[in-house]
Amino acid sequence: MIQQPLLGPPGLYGNDIPANAATVVAPGATTTITQVALPAREKPASYRVRVRYGYTAGAPAAAEANNWRLVYQATVLMTPMIAAAQLVVGNIFNVMEFIFTDAGLAGNLALQSVGAATAGVAYTADMELTRIS
Numbered sequence: 001m002i003q004q005p006l007l008g009p010p011g012l013y014g015n016d017i018p019a020n021a022a023t024v025v026a027p028g029a030t031t032t033i034t035q036v037a038l039p040a041r042e043k044p045a046s047y048r049v050r051v052r053y054g055y056t057a058g059a060p061a062a063a064e065a066n067n068w069r070l071v072y073q074a075t076v077l078m079t080p081m082i083a084a085a086q087l088v089v090g091n092i093f094n095v096m097e098f099i100f101t102d103a104g105l106a107g108n109l110a111l112q113s114v115g116a117a118t119a120g121v122a123y124t125a126d127m128e129l130t131r132i133s
Helices: 062-066
Strands: 020-025 032-038 046-057 068-072 075-078 094-101 107-113 122-131
Touching (some): 032 122, 107 122
Antiparallel strands (some): 032 107, 046 094, 046 122
8 A cells, every 4th residue: 555645636647537536524434435336247357446535624533544444345455544644634635556356246346434434524535447457
């Protein structure tokens, strides 16, 4: 996982097009912030996945730092953390980049909240997948 601050809200990465971008204000426990539906196929496929996530409104509490998880077909793949210095609202977003191979079955790759968020805090994220095999 790569974490770095970026300037600018989630959206386009150069010539890439995000598969999905969304904002959810004060998500409850296990609320999906953004997701991509992967189709069933004869054999598994691999993707380059890029996810940006951060806060765009409200006053994030310390517990928000560990309140993200990446899920595929109800299996938690990872729980990214946000550094305390990045618990601010504005143009600082974390980035995850990784290679992901699906099971060849239809399912969703989703970024979710782990627990309920602080009232008024907006969780913003986008997810882009590029098939590589």
